[in-house]
Amino acid sequence: MGVLSAAVLAAVAVAVTAPAPPATAQAPQETTWTVDLTSDRNDTNVRTTADGLQLRSTTGRATRGASMGGDRARGLFVAAPHDLATPANRIAVEPSADVPAGSDVIVDVRGLRDDGSWTEWIPARPGSPAVLESAVRTVQARVTLLAGDGGASPVVHSLQLVADRAATIRLRLGPRTSTSRVFATREGLVGGTTANGHVVRERDHFVALPSSRGLSPRDTGDYTVKVCADNGRCEWAPVWDLGPWNTTDDYWNPSDIRQSWQDLAQGLPQAQAAYEEGYNAGRDQFGRVVTNPAGIDLADGTFWDGLRLRDNSWVTVSYLWTASGPVAAVRSYLLNVRTGPSSDHRAVGLAAQHAQLRVECVAAGQRVSGSEGTTNQWLRIGPGQFVSAAHVATPPGIRPC
Structure with missing residues (x-):
């Protein structure tokens, strides 16, 4: 039998007596992973079957965002956050899905910033990854299902994500929050279901914006606005619905990263341009004639109690997630x-x-x-x-x- 040296014995002793890592410690996850598509009560109008993720229902009032209008049923699934082994700012998606005629599957991703807030949701499609504003260590995916011809539902069988780091990173955060002067309308629609699954209550407190990039998951304020009326009253309210008029108009963003209508000035909603200037032949993204210039909808409590408005009005809106800080x-x-x-x-x-x-x-x-x-x-x-x-x-x- 060989003889162990003192150095080896010491090393063995250290290995045996060293305390084990805390039970709660977890190894960083890999940069390629498959999203768990199991739906729960926090998701909206979706269900998970043996075939995959699909719409729960394609008929009825609850299948559409309360403020959106239109006839197309939709569902929303928000995956659990995923921790990365190394920081990344580019997320590629590889879905396997059946997409009937007229239907669609939209995948968005976002990242958790160092200050505890989230980046905006950024669309990603096969061959066109989402590029976030900066490298992050935690990412989250969201899947939107849109019904097709005859109410046919798409079915997502699996969704794989791949995270890496793009050669250049475009930082957009600064000390100042993006702020716009826009026309506000009262949402009403008590008993309706918002785009994130919230059932609208009497004198409720939330807002709707015309882009899903700033849509908070249900019962969160991940995307919050500060809305101020000319009477000096302000309310800080979460973004829980889509609309008015459009769903891809993140008008608060600079033109180079605005999702739609990049020829419009930052801070100018497409609906306002359509109403006041005849932009897009005076119609919204769905082809409807725009009958008011609204860039934000206010729930009844925000409208009446927070701002003490009596009628639809011009307000000043600050989009608080567009800046950094505690x-x-x-x-x-x-x-x-x-x-x-x-x-x-x-x-x-x-x-x-x-x-x-x-x-x-x-x-x-x-x-x-x-x-x-x-x-x-x-x-x-x-x-x-x-x-x-x-x-x-x-x-x-x-x-x-």
């Missing part, structure tokens, strides 16, 4: 926004449940108890706009005001 999520149903760090200060708006707030700084003020505990910290989310941190999930390290 993000805090509202946990209470509705949160008053005040001019200073106490309830003695005047209320100047509302932050809706699930809304994500861009935090400028934190100030000491009135002590408040809420879902996040008891604290005297107040978050400044705009000039002269404060909310209590007692009702908001707040990241650490925010600078003092």
Whole structure:
């Protein structure tokens, strides 16, 4: 029998006595993976069968986004986030699907930024990968199913994704949020189902935008807008529906990355150009005559209670995911926004449940108890706009005001 040296014995001792990795630690996943297409209650009008992912129903009011109009049934599936072994910004898709005449399968992907917010959803098709604004370590896929002729549903048998890094990365985030002056209409449609599967309630609080690039998954505020009326009132509300008029008009983006109508100025909705200038022969993407210039729809609670509007109006909208910085999520149903760090200060708006707030700084003020505990910290989310941190999930390290 051979004799082990002292060095080898020491190495063996270290190997035996070294503590095991924590049970929760997981090895990074590979850059090529197959998406689990098992649907659940968080998905909208889809089901998973032995054949694959398909529409649950192609008839009835609940099969279309409440604000969208049109007759085409649609369904939405959001996959679980996937961690990458190395950062990537280019995601290729390889679906296997049956697509009947007139139907479609649309795959979008997004990435998780370092500040905890998500990039926009970017379309990807075979041979045309999605390129994100920067390299990320976590990606997520979304599948939209559109019914075809006679209500026929497409069926997705499998979906494989491949992540790598493009030679160049186009950064678009900056300290300033994209902001537009647009015409707002009241959505109404109580009892309808939004594009992300939310059933519209009386005096509800959310908005609709005419592009799925900024559509939040159900019960999240991943994409939140700050809407301000001329009366000084503002509401921070999640984007939960598609419309008005269009579904591919991310007019808040620069022309070089805008999905449709890249000849229009940034901040100008296609519907407004059609209504005011006869753009596209005065019609939307579906060929309908545009009868108002709306660039955003407001749920009834946002319209009446948040902004205290009496009629459809011009508003100023900030698309909060288009900038970088600390993000805090509202946990209470509705949160008053005040001019200073106490309830003695005047209320100047509302932050809706699930809304994500861009935090400028934190100030000491009135002590408040809420879902996040008891604290005297107040978050400044705009000039002269404060909310209590007692009702908001707040990241650490925010600078003092």
